[in-house]
Amino acid sequence: MNKKVVVIGGGYGGLRAVEFLSKDAGIDIVLIDKNPYHYLQTEAYGYIAGKFDMHDLVIDLKEWCDGFKERAQFIQDKVVSVDFDKELVKSATSLIDYDYLIIATGARTNFFSFIEGxxxxxxxxxxxxxxxxxxxxxxxxxxxxxxxxxxxxxxxxxxxxxxxxxxxxxxxxxxxxxxxxxxxxxxxxxxxxxxxxxxxxxxxxxxxxxxxxxxxxxxxxxxxxxxxxxxxxxxxxxxxxxxxxxxxxxxxxxTGGIKASHLNDSIDVQKNSISQFIPNAELNIDNHKNVFAIGDCVEIKDAKGEILPPTAQSAERSAEYVAETIMSKINKKRVKPFDASMLGIFIALGGKYSVGELFGFIKVSGYTAYLLKKAIAKLYYLGLRLRINAGYMSRAELK
CATH class of the missing domain: 3.50.50.60 (FAD/NAD(P)-binding domain)
Structure with a gap:
């Protein structure tokens, strides 16, 4: 009988987790998000300034999940709580059981209360x-x-x-x-x-x-x-x-601060001052071996014990690790602790200019860095679009 993995959150981490979990035919995946779309927040700078349009920033989650040919189901609903003992996710309209749970609800802007107005x-x-x-x-x-x-x-x-x-x-x-x-x-x-x-x-x-x-x-x-x-x-x-x-x-x-999503507030486990979960070495929360947290809703540290910045890369790398860990647990394989090292970073700085680093020693700026950043973003978006196209083809075959 297939194992059921529920993923809460359709951000960068949630989508990458679904993508990796889909490699195992013995897993049924349910993705839940209150919004019907995936928001490419890393491209928000260009949208705000008029460089990008709405279609450059959003992907329909149902259409995307359809691309997995019934392997992944999308539910648009707001999750209000989780019962770890009964292994149930409670949404605004239903109860969803799980064998494994991935919380990937991201973060919200932390409008500091000590700054009046x-x-x-x-x-x-x-x-x-x-x-x-x-x-x-x-x-x-x-x-x-x-x-x-x-x-x-x-x-x-x-x-x-x-x-x-x-x-x-x-x-x-x-x-x-x-x-x-x-x-x-x-x-x-x-x-x-x-x-x-x-x-x-x-x-x-x-x-x-x-x-x-x-x-x-x-x-x-x-x-x-x-x-x-x-x-x-x-x-x-x-x-x-x-x-x-x-x-x-x-x-x-x-943009001066973040705070974990509202769902974190309803879950009584160890958290930091901005409500992010504090996980163990396998990104489990509160030592629940079948419950994981990834991305901005969790405090992730590198090998030196320093907290990593909340980036799409951190979300995706933690998602890949958790997906592989779940598959290893299902198949009775050894699980290794999460290695939080980062591959690099690129910063868009207006027009066709960026600055970036890769692997700690490759340093680029200007047009070259812009091309590399653009290629990375384009490949990510293209991957999402191809999955949606696969969903269209699958539905056409059923007709």
Whole structure:
């Protein structure tokens, strides 16, 4: 009799887990997500700035699961709790039993409660609808500049948080503004981009090569970088800093922190300060040997004990490991601890420019890095589309 694996969450980790589990004909897979689509959040920077369209960012999950020819079932529903003892997932409308469970629910933007007004007056990019709203605001601003030939007052667009997402959004918006000089002229110069972070440097925790080349690119795009800058509070017009300075702003996107999904709050196991599960060496939570957590909803450490940044790569590598572990357990094979080493990173910095590292020693920047990053993203998207096409063909055969 086949083993049933339930995967909660249709993000990068959840999809990679399904893909790997499908290799074993003795496994039936159920994927559950509250949304009917997979959101390619790593491409949000381009969508916000108008570089990509909606179809570049979303994949229909039912169509994708159909590509596995009845091996994977998709259920659109909101999971509200998990009963580990009874091995049941409780959704808003049903109970789903499992032999093995993978929690891959990702994270949400952590609008820090100690910054008054932050949640009320800023946007996030973890949510597709928020990214859409931000894009609309940005495009409306450009349109108003196009219409108004007399307005010269500075308009400040602020990105709070100079991690990977913040840097990519700032760079792409600055590049778009630079490009619009050819059509709008000097009026567009009054749109200013500010990148703010409390850390000593942008991209904290990344290599000196990545940081220096990113800073150089941002400066060439006239991005105003404010590090070691602490936001005290916000209202609808101003950002107030702890040094008593203030900045008038048009809108702000906040990428300065994450918090695990709401499902984590309903599960009584060991968690860190941002509600991420703290797993064992095999990514089990609370020592339940048939329950795993992957991606942004779990705290993942490398061999040195340092917490890895919440990236799509971390989600996918943890997903591959867990899928292989489940298959090993089913087939009575030895299981090894998770090796959390990262293969590399690429950062999009506006237009056809990126910076990146591979395997710790290959360092690239500029157009070459852009081509490599684009190829990686294209292969990922193409893989999803091919699976959907397989689903179309399968349904056509049934007819």
């Amino acid at each position: 932050l949640k009320e007056h800023s946007y996030g990019v973890k949510n597709l609808h928020r990214a859409f709203n931000f894009r609309v605001e940005f495009e409306n601003l450009i349109y108003k500049k196009l219409q108004n030939t007399k307005e010269s007052q500075d308009i400040n667009l602020v990105i709070g948080g100079a991690g990977l997402s913040g840097v990519e959004v700032a760079a792409e918006m600055a590049y778009v503004i630079e490009a619009y000089k050819k059509t709008i002229g000097d009026r567009v110069k009054s749109i200013k981009i500010y990148l703010i972070d409390a850390s000593k440097t942008i991209l904290p925790g990344m290599s000196e090569f990545i940081i220096k080349n990113t800073e150089k690119r941002l400066e060439s795009l006239d991005v105003n970088i404010l590090t070691e800058t602490f936001i005290d509070r916000m209202d609808e017009n101003y950002i107030y800093f702890k040094d008593s300075q203030k900045l008038k702003y048009h809108f702000m996107i906040f």
